[in-house]
Every structure is written in structure tokens, then in C-alpha cells.
Amino acid sequence: MTFNSFAFIVFFLIVYAGYLLLRGSHRAQNRLLLAASLFFYGYWNWRFLFLLLGTACIDFAVARAMEKTPDPVRRRLLVTVSIVANLSVLGFFKYFNFFAESFADVLGLFGQVHPLMLRIVLPIGISFYTFQAMGYTIDVYRRVTRAEKNLLDFLVFVSFFPQLVAGPISRSNKLLTQVKAPRIIRMGQVDAGLWLLLWGYFKKVVIADNAALIAKPIFDDYTAYHGLDIVIGALAFTVQIYCDFSGYTDIARGLAKLLGFDLMLNFRLPYFARDPGDFWTRWHVSLSSWIRDYLYVPLGGNRRGPVRTYVNLAVTMLLAGLWHGAAWNYVLWGGYHGALLILYRAMGWNADPAVRTRWDPLRIAVMFVLVVIGWVFFASRSVGQIVYMLTHAGLATSSESSERLLWLAIFTAPLVLVQLYQHRRRDLLAPVGLPLAARAPIYAALFLGLFLFGVRRSIEFIYFQF
């Protein structure tokens, strides 16, 4: 059940009606949320509910056991159990075939080897919920948070349906705290939630899915294209992946707000970033901050000299790339961003976050181009494709270039206008605060756009595969 399906809309309306009816008891609301979340996940494949519940119960038990013991060795052992359990599940379902194939490729240098390949179905959202649960046990280990005593509340925290399959990856001290407390749904929250739903759906079904109609044929049959068409394909994918993923996040956050929850910001105008470090504080913030807090900092971060910092950056970004998918193009994409982070840091090119300069538009433009190149790595299916696309991009046009460019510009125009306003006001909810005479026509135009230009076919969100 995806957010852009009719089934989901019916599902949410029913759940929401029940949720409002139970507003006198947040415990009853939590029971409803858990049932709804399990139905939401099981609707796709009920067998994987056992996996979700199994890993969640292990993390719950481990955290409880950790809290009961002051023994640091025992605590370390327990947190290791949790990490190994989560990573084993993730590794098996997501990476088994990748590593088996890669291992066989290496052995193949010394003779013919047939890798052991399994027909494994990737449970949707596994990368998101395992990281969320793992973050919780590490926080309990670090004594940043207390172990949860109520299993029901903990299961709601892990399986909360708005963010279950594609994030944001929430922290226990933010989401679990809200699960445990009675919720008061304020009008401002509802207003903001409705905007996030409208804008999120618009970004997904109008902008992303139409951009996909331009990008997909070019990436699927890349050797048939060259010059400007490849540039247009890369730009279209740049728009598609941002609107697809941030659209999902907006919908998730909008639904959560209607339910009285606040999920963390996941996108903060990433294409306005001035340098790679800035980009990663704006793009998929819940993952980048997770990786910073649970991987980069424990590796030593930037505290052990420049060389070690560069190594840490490289390792962190390679693993961040691998998190996205079991394929070399994602690893290369992560490596590319790691290289950018190292280069900017080594050259002292990073912008001061507290200072705006007149060179900012140029910095933003350069960073945007670098990000677009990165998306070529991300969207390609082989190294050969990456090389082809990067070496055949140019300004030579085909008979269809101008039409492609025109439609990409038309569908991207609302995104640019809204984001320029958000950037100028330095407030992602700035459109909500517009005077009624300005906001109502904008809402109406977006609403009509959903009908008239939305791609009705339920196209899965890109990040579902991760």
C-alpha cells in the first residue's frame, strides 16, 4: 500500500476517524496505531511482519537488559547482540546476493566460479526500521535515553506507519517520547499537515512522476542518446529523486501532524546547498545525522587529524552509499560524495554557515552541478553506463531535446517558485503562513494540478527499494 494509492487514502480515512474517536485515551490510540501500522505493512507481505516484530522484540529485550545492568562489559555485549541481529537481518535480505556475486567476481579472476545466489525478496523499509531500532539500543547503551518498559509503545515507535517504509529515521528521544505522551492536535499542526500532504502529493505525482517520464527512457536506453539529451536526463532524474523522496517525507510528516506527531525534518532545500557538507545537512537529514552520530563520530570524526578525518569521511560515505542499495553504483555514488567532502575540506572551500556572501549563487550553482553528476552514478546500472553518460553529455541537440527541456522546465517551475520563497523566508512552512488571498489560489492550483497533470498510475516511491 503506497501513499499514492486509492487503498491508502481509504485506509487512512478509516484509521483517522477511529483515532479521533479515541482522542480521550492516548493508550487506546496507540493500540489503534499499532494495529494500523501492522496492517499497513502486512498489506504488502504479511510474512515480513514476523521479521519486523522479531527484530523489534530483540531490541526491546536487549535495551531492557542493558538498563538493568551497570556492568560495562555486559552492556557492551548486549548492544553488540542488538547491532549484530539488526545488521544480520539487513545483510541477509539486502546484501547477500551482492556480496556473493562480488566475491565470485573476485574469485573469478583465478578461474570460473558460480556464485551462490538466493531468490531473496527485499522487505520494504528494512533499511529504515532496522536503523531506527538500532539507533534506539545504541542510545540506551550510551545512556542518552532510557529503555522503554512498555512493549506496545516501543512497537508503535518502530512500526509507526507514516514513516515505516521510507523514513524519516526517527530518534527514540523524539518519537518515542511523543508515543508515550497524550497528543493534542492543534489547528496549526493540522494546517501545516494539510499543506505538507498537498505539496508532498504534488511533488510526487505531478513533478517526480512526470520527470520520470523524461528521465527513465534516457537512463534505460542510454546508448541511444548523447549531448543535451543526456544532460536533460540527468536533470530530470535530479528533479525526480528529490521530489519523489521529499514528497514521500512531506506526506509522512503531514500524516503524522494530523495524528498529533512531529517527525523530524528530512529535506531542507538541498539544492540550495553551497558545499558538500552543507548538502548533507539538507539531504536525507535523518540518515546523514544517523550516520554522523552512530558511525562518523565513533570512528573519530574530525578529532584525530586531517588524514584520519578524510579516511573517516570516505568510509562513512562509502557505507552511506551502500545503505542505499546492494550495487556498485551506490557505492560509487557514496564514494563520489566522500571525495567531494574531502576535497572541499582539504581546499578550505566550505562556506561559513553563519555568513552569506555574494558568491553564494555561484557556490550553489557549482554544488548543484556536482550533485547532478552524482545522480548519474546513482541512477546508472553499471560502471559502463556511468562512463558513457558522463563522456557523452554535451550541448548537441536532437529533434526532441527542446520539447523534453520545455516539459521539464514546466513541471519544475512550481518547485522552483515554492522553494525560492521558502529559501527567501528561511522557513519551509512559509507558504502556509501566506495571507488567505494568496494562499487559497496556490492551494487550488496545486489541487487541480494533481487531477490534471498527476500521473495516476501508482508509481512506487524510489526509496521503497532501499
Place this chain on the structure above:
Amino acid sequence: MSDDTTPIAGPPGERVPPASLRRILLTGAVMLLAAIAVDAAAVAGLDRHPLNHGYRVIRTKWALLLEQRAPVDTLILGDSTGNQGVVPDIVSARLGGSALNLCTVGDLLAVNDAWMLSSYVRDAGPPRRVVLVHAFDVWGRGPNPDAIAQVPLPAGFWNEYDPRIPLTGWEYARVLLDRYVPIYSQDQTLSRFFRQPRRTLARGFDMDAHGFLRAHKALPEEVLKDSAFQIAEVEREKGESPLSKENLAALEVLARLADAHRFEIYISDSPLYEGLYAEPGFQRRLTALHDALAQFAAAHPRVHVLPGPVRTFPAGQMTTVDHLIEEGARSFTESLAEKIAQTSTPVQR
């Protein structure tokens, strides 16, 4: 370089502005009103100028039917293969008298033939003969609410005209959406119009006064693609009945009308792409259909299945595996008229 030292403190955050129920409701009301206004404009516009080709055919043919005041000698009913494949002027020249092509689209099945014929008999009188031309795959299909919605008769007509088509609640809702909410039901058509208004409006619709829709440009590549698709479909549909219950009911109604008003009904194959016809699997399916139709005709003396061979054509004369351009349509109509002439019994009035 002089720096503007305005602090920006990293990426933007979000501030939830104060809101009131009134503000939310007013915004919602404006959204709804805008949607209703655009939808009303779309209903009116599409009513006058349907942009969907199939819907335009249905409306044009029904309008042609409703303006008839005297019966023709040969009434041609069926789907788009007949719409594009049978030239009434040639039928008139070969069989004598007048001819009218009221073929619409396959999604309306033979059910629409029965609806049209009963309406025609009531308003204009019975024709001397009726020719039915349907594509091979139409005979096995069930009803399509989207197409039914386009028949310009008052809502609920499907429960009043024979054969009756009982629609489920969802199907009924679908018909209402099709008729009254085109911004939802015809979103792709409207989207195409907004994207390419001139190209959409300029799309050819070359229909003569007797209902023949000319296609001018052959699409051989499309024919080959369609052929491959049809071959795969034939494999997939193995064992399915060649005649759906709705089509069988429609044939019963047509046969009853023929008996009551003493005219003959001739059922013809549609034209076919030669490559598809050469496929053994396809021929098996066609034979099963012929057997089912022959069995029906054997029990109804005024219903005749026109004898073979099936008229086949090269891809260069077609737009899909069973749709002809004008050149092919003329040739197909010549052979159709010849078969009717051979099969005709003296007209008993």
C-alpha cells in the same frame, strides 16, 4: 571581495504559523470551488467537443442515429473495425438502396448494437438488413462502464434498454464519474489538451455523411506490435468462452428484433492482418468463435454468419491488426457486399 555578513545559520527550518478552523475551511472551500468550476467547464467543453477519439465516435454515431427519420436499406453496426472498415457508399452501390454505418467502439460490445437497433427501429423504422462487424476479441468481452457512460442517453438507460446491463455500485459510480467528473475520469485526455492544445484539437476525424470514418495513414509498425500482443493474448486466454454472456444476450435481442420486423442480420469477421491470421493459435481461437456464432445462427433463421475466407490485409494497409485505412476499407467492403449478396435470401416483408 566584500562579504555581506548577514547570518544565515545553516539550512532553513520550519515555523508552524498560527491557524484557525475558519482559515483552513476557507482554503478548502476555494480549492473545492476551483475544482468544481474547472470540472463544469470540462463537462461543457467535452460535451461539445469530445477529445477522446473513442468517446467522440460513440457520441457522433448516436447523434447520427437520433437524427434518422426514415429507415435505410442496410444498417451497419459494430465496433471500430467496422467504423473504419465498411464504406456505406460501396454497400449502397453493390446491394442497392441506402446504407448507414453506425459502428462505434469495441468496448460497447454487441450490446450497443442491440440498443442502437431497437432505438433505430422505434424512431426510424426497421432496415432491410443489418450487418454486424466486430473484431474477434470483442465477442468474448464484458461491459466497460467508461464506454457505457458515453452513450448520450439519460442515466439508467442500461437498465431500460434490452439487453439490460446490471452495473454494480462501483460501476455505477464509475459511470457517474465519467459523465460528471472528467477532471478525474478523463485526466489524461485533459492533460494532453493542456500540454498540446493545437495538436489535440487538430487530430483528424474525417467521417462522411453516412458514418464511414476514414483513416488515411497506415501504421505498419503499430500493426506488427499489435500482432505480437494479440498472439500473446490468445495464449493467455486459452479456454475462455468466445462469446460473453452480454454479447449472447445482445444477439438474442437482435434476433428477436429481426424476427419481429422481418429483416436479416449478417455477421461478418472484421478485416485482419495477414501475419496474425497465419498464426495457428489464432486460427484455433477464430474457429472457436465461428463455431459459437454458427451455433447461434443455426437456431435463428434470420441470423447469418457470412462464410469465409476471412479477408486479410498487409500491414501497409492497416493501422492495427483489424483496422484498415481507406484503400483497404474499400476492398473489404467490396468483398463484404459480395458475401451478403451470395448469402441473401429473398427479402420477406
